[in-house]
Amino acid sequence: MKFESDPTLVDFVRTEVVPEGTSFRALHENRVAVRINAEDADRLAGRFMSRFNARLIHETAVDMEVEGFDMVYIYDFSKVKDRLVVVLEARISKDDPSPPSIAKITWQASWAEREIHDLLGISPRGTPDPRKQFLPYEWPNAAESGAAPPPPEKGPSGPQEKWIPLGIAPNDAYATLIPIGPYHPGVIEGQTVYVKVEGETVVSADIKTGFHHRGIQKLIERRGYHKGVFAAERVCGICSAAHGLAYVTACENLYEAEVPDRALYLRTLLLELNRVHSHLLWIGVVADVIGWKTGFHLSWGIRERVMDIIESITGNRVNYGIWRIGGMSRDVSKELAERVLPAVKALKAEMAQLLPEIAAHSVVKSRLVGVGPLSYADAFDGGAVGPVARASNWRIDVRADNPPHAMYDPKVISWEVVTDEGCDTYGRTLVRVKELLVSSEIIIQCLEYLAKTTGDIRLEPKVIPVNSEGIGLNEAPRGELVHYVRASEFNMNLPQAYRIRTPSYRNNALIPKMLVGANLADVPVVMGSTDQCLACTDRFEVIREGGGASQSMSWGELVALGRRGRFGRV
Amino acid sequence: MVDHVFTILSIALIIPISLFLGVMYSFLIRKLSARFQWRVGPIVRMYGDLAPVIGSTRIWQPLYDILKLFGKDALIPSTAHKRLFTWSPYLSLFFSFAAVLFIPFPGLPLLSGTPYSLIIASYLLIASILFTILGPAASGSPWGAIGARREVELFLVAELSFVASLFVVAVTKGTLVISELAGFVGSIPMMLVTALAGITMFAAMLGKLHIKPFDMPEAECEIVAGPYTEYSGKLLGTYFLAKVFVLYNMVALFIAVFLPPLSSSVLWLPLYVVAALVLIFLLAVVHVLNPRYTIAKALMWYTKIIVPLVIVGFIAAFFLRVVA
Numbered sequence: 081m082k083f084e085s086d087p088t089l090v091d092f093v094r095t096e097v098v099p100e101g102t103s104f105r106a107l108h109e110n111r112v113a114v115r116i117n118a119e120d121a122d123r124l125a126g127r128f129m130s131r132f133n134a135r136l137i138h139e140t141a142v143d144m145e146v147e148g149f150d151m152v153y154i155y156d157f158s159k160v161k162d163r164l165v166v167v168l169e170a171r172i173s174k175d176d177p178s179p180p181s182i183a184k185i186t187w188q189a190s191w192a193e194r195e196i197h198d199l200l201g202i203s204p205r206g207t208p209d210p211r212k213q214f215l216p217y218e219w220p221n222a223a224e225s226g227a228a229p230p231p232p233e234k235g236p237s238g239p240q241e242k243w244i245p246l247g248i249a250p251n252d253a254y255a256t257l258i259p260i261g262p263y264h265p266g267v268i269e270g271q272t273v274y275v276k277v278e279g280e281t282v283v284s285a286d287i288k289t290g291f292h293h294r295g296i297q298k299l300i301e302r303r304g305y306h307k308g309v310f311a312a313e314r315v316c317g318i319c320s321a322a323h324g325l326a327y328v329t330a331c332e333n334l335y336e337a338e339v340p341d342r343a344l345y346l347r348t349l350l351l352e353l354n355r356v357h358s359h360l361l362w363i364g365v366v367a368d369v370i371g372w373k374t375g376f377h378l379s380w381g382i383r384e385r386v387m388d389i390i391e392s393i394t395g396n397r398v399n400y401g402i403w404r405i406g407g408m409s410r411d412v413s414k415e416l417a418e419r420v421l422p423a424v425k426a427l428k429a430e431m432a433q434l435l436p437e438i439a440a441h442s443v444v445k446s447r448l449v450g451v452g453p454l455s456y457a458d459a460f461d462g463g464a465v466g467p468v469a470r471a472s473n474w475r476i477d478v479r480a481d482n483p484p485h486a487m488y489d490p491k492v493i494s495w496e497v498v499t500d501e502g503c504d505t506y507g508r509t510l511v512r513v514k515e516l517l518v519s520s521e522i523i524i525q526c527l528e529y530l531a532k533t534t535g536d537i538r539l540e541p542k543v544i545p546v547n548s549e550g551i552g553l554n555e556a557p558r559g560e561l562v563h564y565v566r567a568s569e570f571n572m573n574l575p576q577a578y579r580i581r582t583p584s585y586r587n588n589a590l591i592p593k594m595l596v597g598a599n600l601a602d603v604p605v606v607m608g609s610t611d612q613c614l615a616c617t618d619r620f621e622v623i624r625e626g627g628g629a630s631q632s633m634s635w636g637e638l639v640a641l642g643r644r645g646r647f648g649r650v
Numbered sequence: 651m652v653d654h655v656f657t658i659l660s661i662a663l664i665i666p667i668s669l670f671l672g673v674m675y676s677f678l679i680r681k682l683s684a685r686f687q688w689r690v691g692p693i694v695r696m697y698g699d700l701a702p703v704i705g706s707t708r709i710w711q712p713l714y715d716i717l718k719l720f721g722k723d724a725l726i727p728s729t730a731h732k733r734l735f736t737w738s739p740y741l742s743l744f745f746s747f748a749a750v751l752f753i754p755f756p757g758l759p760l761l762s763g764t765p766y767s768l769i770i771a772s773y774l775l776i777a778s779i780l781f782t783i784l785g786p787a788a789s790g791s792p793w794g795a796i797g798a799r800r801e802v803e804l805f806l807v808a809e810l811s812f813v814a815s816l817f818v819v820a821v822t823k824g825t826l827v828i829s830e831l832a833g834f835v836g837s838i839p840m841m842l843v844t845a846l847a848g849i850t851m852f853a854a855m856l857g858k859l860h861i862k863p864f865d866m867p868e869a870e871c872e873i874v875a876g877p878y879t880e881y882s883g884k885l886l887g888t889y890f891l892a893k894v895f896v897l898y899n900m901v902a903l904f905i906a907v908f909l910p911p912l913s914s915s916v917l918w919l920p921l922y923v924v925a926a927l928v929l930i931f932l933l934a935v936v937h938v939l940n941p942r943y944t945i946a947k948a949l950m951w952y953t954k955i956i957v958p959l960v961i962v963g964f965i966a967a968f969f970l971r972v973v974a
Contacts, residue, residue, distance in 0.1 A: 370942055372940070374939065377687035377688050378687070444941055447941055601869065603872065604871045
């Protein structure tokens with residue numbers, strides 16, 4: 081299938097959407113890049129939201145070296161024009177990098193602006209939350225080496241308040257500040273949610289990420305397009321298929337891409353298998369969080385069979401390594417498809433029987449109904465994506481609005497977007513349970529196609545042009561995933577910038593909002609309800625504290641550190 | 651004189667028996683829940699190639715877990731009230747073990763013939779649980795404090811149902827001596843009232859033993875380990891040992907009071923074992939089938955369902971006493 085764009089879009093954008101743009105450029109596949117004056121960004125954001133019902137996908141910045149920074153605002157206009165994505169670009173100087181903040185217009189840009197500040201030192205003017213996103217709040221003032229912490233900054237919910245167990249000053253005696261994390265049995269990965277409780281009721285909450293920096297974006301920028309796919313897959317161990325597909329979609333967007341049909345079906349097959357195992361994993365995690373080990377084991381027992389199917393198709397369980405720019409590297413033979421098909425059908429029948437029973441369990445219901453409420457308005461303003469948004473009765477699904485380079489054509493594959501009006505954790509559960517069944521239906525259709533036909537799975541790779549931009553949108557199991565790639569102006573093989581915005585990045589920002597008013601027992605449930613993937617959320621570089629030259633540790637030193645006893649004995 | 655010698659001998663005998671049965675019950679709960687959850691659980695007959703390395707069976711796994719803790723250092727947090735923090739586990743163990751002596755075992759009446767032994771036994775069990783609240787509250791950890799708070803709330807309702815169910819039977823049969831209750835079957839109306847009290851007692855056991863819908867005091871996903879968060883090494887091992895004895899006590903007390911005459915004579919021993927197994931099986935099933943309630947919903951469940959049942963039991967018992 082050849083992915084073509086609509087040539088009339090530039091005119092539409094020039095006349096109706098951004099008349100104040102200085103230059104207009106049609107990117108491949110219904111993406112239009114508009115260069116604007118940086119001072120217009122906040123005004124435009126307000127207009128896009130109110131008049132066109134547009135949605136901010138991501139805000140980021142690109143280092144253009146001596147020329148300054150490029151601010152990049154990606155908006156989704158699919159409600160106005162089919163698949164239209166508008167990329168606003170504004171050049172700002174490096175002397176005073178302070179463009180107007182758009183987080184004061186729409187709160188969902190808040191994390192992105194904090195991230196830009198952490199990454200490039202750009203401080204948006206008037207941003208409502210100027211704290212650090214991935215670096216420690218105190219950085220670079222207080223090192224870990226026992227120095228006294230600085231006086232607390234005044235943040236939105238004051239996370240730096242001193243926590244003194246059972247010895248709180250009389251004035252504060254009604255409230256306790258409880259840190260959930262960085263390492264806590266309720267959430268397997270590292271993050272800190274500070275909850276302030278009175279009795280067992282949460283009165284305020286704040287979230288701090290930044291415990292998983294790995295520098296994957298930088299790694300991709302230095303690997304070249306064809307190696308980057310393997311790094312991109314390793315952003316997350318659960319939704320690796322989603323990242324692989326978003327990466328190849330972004331790179332194929334850089335040129336007039338053509339992908340064989342069979343490869344598209346293979347991509348859909350893998351993405352949906354990935355979604356099935358991810359949702360089963362989520363159901364297990366939530367069952368575990370509400371203390372139901374049986375639900376956990378049942379759901380993970382089924383998931384194990386999905387993993388076996390994935391292994392038989394790709395040869396790997398977690399990182400499949402078969403995504404390629406322009407196709408796939410490994411085919412599914414007729415025999416394999418016919419062998420897998422009955423297994424998937426059996427699995428679907430079992431899920432259709434078991435999962436509704438789990439969802440209807442009375443104690444499960446009593447723990448999930450009404451927990452972590454998120455109204456449609458809050459979800460829209462906060463920028464919720466994926467099942468969290470769909471459970472707030474928002475029909476948003478990238479596969480329908482802005483499909484990735486895979487087979488989601490409703491004329492060929494019958495599937496539907498699942499929504500629920502519950503607006504709570506139980507609604508999110510129901511959405512995922514129904515999506516599991518829809519996904520297995522898609523898998524069965526893909527397998528039937530693959531068993532019936534033969535064909536190429538990859539065309540000759542083309543030269544990736546310089547000075548182009550690609551946006552890979554994809555519906556990961558947790559929601560909308562964006563990979564943004566800016567090709568270099570000079571180098572044929574290395575991108576100028578690579579940016580990833582994961583679904584958990586958006587949904588995690590909403591956790592404090594959902595937590596207020598909850599019971600302490602429900603805090604892990606609310607945290608789990610967004611299916612947060614922290615490996616996805618924190619994917620940036622580690623900066624060692626200390627101010628001086630970055631210091632590294634030898635293997636021996638690390639081992640010695642690990643073996644040191646609690647009294648400092650080695 | 652002969653009586654005293656026999657009592658002392660039987661006390662010496664009940665120590666290994668209660669430990670053995672407590673460990674066995676814990677093993678069974680773990681094994682049964684594992685099998686219900688598609689897991690293996692502690693292995694009864696070790697795989698052939700592993701048997702020379704780690705022994706031929708893992709039936710003693712609950713005991714090994716406790717013994718392992720005794721080989722570790724105990725950390726005492728600097729924020730803790732040291733004396734209370736250190737002594738609470740030992741006192742909890744002491745009281746739960748002391749309760750063993752007042753509950754009869756088939757063939758070993760022990761001290762259950764003492765006047766008011768029912769009150770003594772229930773007080774000792776309450777004291778044991780009290781010290782699982784006091785120690786953590788003294789630990790200075792917010793997790794411990796919240797765990798202890800939940801334990802107190804659960805304690806109020808579970809203990810109420812526990813004591814009230816015992817007293818329904820005591821009122822019905824007109825005695826406060828466990829050995830008399832254990833040997834007294836009574837008429838059919840009495841048996842019906844006893845059965846009703848047995849149901850409420852089972853519900854109280856769920857709360858006291860932290861069986862699944864009511865394990866919120868130690869909900870690991872929410873409050874780390876709850877009361878036990880700051881405990882480690884020997885102190886934690888002592889708490890776990892106390893829990894083993896509490897489990898034995900609850901099963902033994904249930905059989906003695908609600909299933910007479912199984913505890914009265916050594917001839918009933920096979921049926922005693924069957925009754926204990928059935929009880930453990932039921933506990934495991936409830937444990938497996940349910941997620942955890944929040945503390946507010948647990949309180950609601952007890953006050954809405956169990957407390958009215960206990961009141962009905964009291965009315966029936968009172969009616970029986972007045973009419974009979």
